[in-house]
Amino acid sequence: MSGDRYKENEARIEEIIRTINIGIITQEAANKLRFEAERLLVENRKILEKGEGQVFLVSIQGKKVVEKELVL
Amino acid sequence: MNEEKLNTLKEKHSISDVHSVSSLNDYLYNKFQSDPTLETIHLLGEVSNLSVTSKNYMYFDMKDKNSKISCVVFKMPLKQRELVENGKEILIHGKVDYYRGQGRAQIMPFNILPVGEGILATKLRTLKEKLKDEGLFDESKKKKIPFLPNKIGIITSKGSDALKDMVNSIHGKFSNMDIYVYHSAVQGDESAHQLCEGIEFFNVIHPVDVIIMGRGGGSLEDLMSFNDESVARAIYGSAIPVITGIGHREDVSIADYTADIHEITPTAAGKVAVPDKLEIISQSEKFKYQVDAAYRKLVKIKDKEKEIKKKQTEIKMKDKEIISHAMVIEQEKKMSIWYKIVILILLMIILGLIGTVIF
The missing domain is CATH 1.20.5 (Single alpha-helices involved in coiled-coils or other helix-helix interfaces)
Incomplete structure (x- = not known):
């Protein structure tokens, strides 16, 4: 589920922040981690943009599932 | 209706008297007022359809197996007011009044006395105890609502205000969330069966990440399908977490006890199903700042x-x-x-x- 992926990414970003903050890694390694965090932030933003905000009425007709957009 | 028009009609149809709605209601009101039997009566029945206004006026029905009558309480000591609960059998000492504005008889209690549980309330209590003993209400069995569902399934009546409330509260917090609605009757003979079908549909045929089951307020009788044993068992057996938002603040059904999350209204149920997108974005911005x-x-x-x-x-x-x-x-x-x-x-x-x- 994308929510799980979102949370995993967030946890990794927090870990990266902690690692950089401790300051015992090289600048090159920190730079790599910074890029990784930025990539994860972009991925999370994409997860948030999933979906169109549509409402569908769903039912079974025969053996077929029918989705019909519902305007409220 | 003016006097002239009434006289014309009397002449036209050769009838001795024609009433306007108001005059008939005035006539009945006077009859009620002059009947000593209606001045003070004791009435035994079960409370149903209770509602309390912002001014603390109580409106409810007294009913038995075949019939019901409206009651209204304007002022009464708290101890007596507390006796009035849906499904409870009470004894009212009061007068029968005629409400001319709506043309109906109503009881105005002076005093309310406890009797015991009504038949419906007893049935519900027995079922509740049985399901509780079986562990259907156990907190440890409640499933966790996902942080960010991809799809939300709603089981309710497709034209209801409750559906609009749920959709609005979901989209109010997360505007691009896709919602799938399974239409089900929410009262009447078929409703319990259709509610169960809805749960099965979202579990087996068209999987979603969270299910919301909701409807607006109603009398205890209207909400009975949410007190049905089969609905409780379907909620308990659902692999997908179920949120209920049934009725109003004072209505707690057996479905609510069984659900993974029970909210007091359909609006509240919609709100709890999704996170606040703006808050998440703001947290994400914070992370970016912290990394930099x-x-x-x-x-x-x-x-x-x-x-x-x-x-x-x-x-x-x-x-x-x-x-x-x-x-x-x-x-x-x-x-x-x-x-x-x-x-x-x-x-x-x-x-x-x-x-x-x-x-």
Whole structure:
């Protein structure tokens, strides 16, 4: 589920922040981690943009599932 | 209706009297007022359809197996008011009034006395105890609602205000969330069966990440499908978490007890199903800032470390220079002593030679 992926990414970003903050890694390694965090932030933003905000009425007709957009 | 029109109709249809709605209601009101039996009565029945207004007026029905009558309480001590609960059997001492505005009889209680539980309430209590004993309400069995569902399934009546409330509250917090609605009757004979079908549909045929089951308020009888054993078992058996938002604040059904999350209204149920997108984005911005700040801090530390190293190297170089300079001086010192000794020896040799020549 994308929510799980979102949370995993967030946890990794927090870990990266902690690692950089401790300051015992090289600048090159920190730079790599910074890029990784930025990539994860972009991925999370994409997860948030999933979906169109549509409402569908769903039912079974025969053996077929029918989705019909519902305007409220 | 004016007098002239009434007289015309009397003449036209050869009838002795024609009432307007108001005059008939006035007539009935007077009849009620003048009947001593209706002045003070004791009425035994079960409370149903209770609602309390913002001014604390109570409106409810007293009913038995075949019939019901409205009751209204404007002022009454709290102890007696507390006796009025849906499904409870009570004894009312009051008068029967005729409400002309709506043309109906209603009871105005002076006093309310407890009797015991009504048949419906007893049935519900027994079922509730049975399901509780079986563990259907156990907190430990409640499923966790996902942080960010991809799809939300709603089981309710497709044209209801409850559906609009749920959709609005979901989209109010997360505008691009896709919602799938399974239409089900929410009262009446077929409703319990259709609610169960809805749960099965979202579990087996069209999976979603969270299910919301909701409907607006109603009388205890209207909400009975949510007190049905089969609905409770379907909710309990659902692999997908179920949120309920049934009725109003005071309505708690067996479905609510069984659900993974029970909210007091459909609006509240919609709100709890999704996170606030703006809040998440703001948290994400915070993370970005923290990453940049941590990196800038690290770069500063590393720059300082480089500077310190550079200075240390410079100091070492200087130290080396000083040491080598000192060594040169020392050597020079040593050299000059040897030089002096050699000169002295040479002088002594020369003096020795001169002495030998002279003597």
